[in-house]
Amino acid sequence: MTPEELVRFASSLGLRAIAITDHDTLDGIEPAQAVVDELELDFEVVPGVEISAEYNFGILHILGFFVRTDEPDLQKSLNFLRVERRSRVPKILEKLEAQNVFIREEEVKKIATGGAPGRPHLANLMFRKGYVKTIQEAFDRYLKRGACAYVPKVKLPAHKAIQLIIGAGGIPVMAHPYSLNQDDPDRFEEIFLSLIGTGLRGIEAYYPKHTREQTRMYVRLAAKFDLVVTGGTDFHGSNKPGTELGLFPGRPPLSYSILEEMKKRLADL
Numbered sequence: 001m002t003p004e005e006l007v008r009f010a011s012s013l014g015l016r017a018i019a020i021t022d023h024d025t026l027d028g029i030e031p032a033q034a035v036v037d038e039l040e041l042d043f044e045v046v047p048g049v050e051i052s053a054e055y056n057f058g059i060l061h062i063l064g065f066f067v068r069t070d071e072p073d074l075q076k077s078l079n080f081l082r083v084e085r086r087s088r089v090p091k092i093l094e095k096l097e098a099q100n101v102f103i104r105e106e107e108v109k110k111i112a113t114g115g116a117p118g119r120p121h122l123a124n125l126m127f128r129k130g131y132v133k134t135i136q137e138a139f140d141r142y143l144k145r146g147a148c149a150y151v152p153k154v155k156l157p158a159h160k161a162i163q164l165i166i167g168a169g170g171i172p173v174m175a176h177p178y179s180l181n182q183d184d185p186d187r188f189e190e191i192f193l194s195l196i197g198t199g200l201r202g203i204e205a206y207y208p209k210h211t212r213e214q215t216r217m218y219v220r221l222a223a224k225f226d227l228v229v230t231g232g233t234d235f236h237g238s239n240k241p242g243t244e245l246g247l248f249p250g251r252p253p254l255s256y257s258i259l260e261e262m263k264k265r266l267a268d269l
Contacts, residue, residue, distance in 0.1 A: 174192070
């Protein structure tokens with residue numbers, strides 16, 4: 001979806017707010033807010049970003065909420081990541097061609113609709129062209145880490161991603177922590193503490209793929225270290241089938257009080 005479509009859809013579902021947290025770009029925030037203003041919606045758009053960070057095990061992403069979109073240091077680093085991301089696509093296409101999967105770079109740019117092109121767009125095209133039966137199959141067979149067409153992504157050191165978000169007036173939050181593949185509480189707490197030491201100020205405890213035990217652990221750690229708790233469905237539209245905007249399997253929708261608490265923390269920065 002375009003940012004405009006996303007806002008209209010979220011509002012139609014009865015949601016009161018969403019965060020626009022695209023990877024490596026802030027370009028979706030202004031058009032999303034413009035729709036709210038144009039239609040005079042009782043709806044909030046939280047300006048944000050998601051940055052992939054270096055980590056030895058699993059996957060570490062850092063969310064930045066309430067960032068200033070005109071912060072030059074943040075924009076410069078995001079532009080660097082976008083350039084690297086675009087250079088990654090041709091390398092993946094070359095590997096796909098070796099597997100008799102033929103996609104042109106122009107097709108990827110077209111489907112990315114102005115955003116940063118990446119694997120979800122490639123998976124979408126592979127599905128459309130009939131190379132795979134599902135989006136997930138595209139990742140499992142070709143695009144995930146260790147698969148035949150995988151190309152590593154350039155990432156920022158975690159401390160730099162966190163400091164860039166702080167420098168832009170935002171709240172840095174660990175995204176979907178299950179992806180670190182660290183279920184041992186002591187080991188996870190050790191990692192968590194190291195990131196808190198570089199400025200991390202929150203954790204995305206509520207996420208569709210988190211088990212009840214994981215969610216409880218993340219909420220407990222947030223309380224222990226006085227950090228903000230956030231949640232997100234990580235909605236990607238048709239690029240991520242099975243994920244519904246604002247819905248968490250087995251639990252009620254998130255309370256607006258989560259956003260209110262984030263705003264209180266923002267005022268204290």
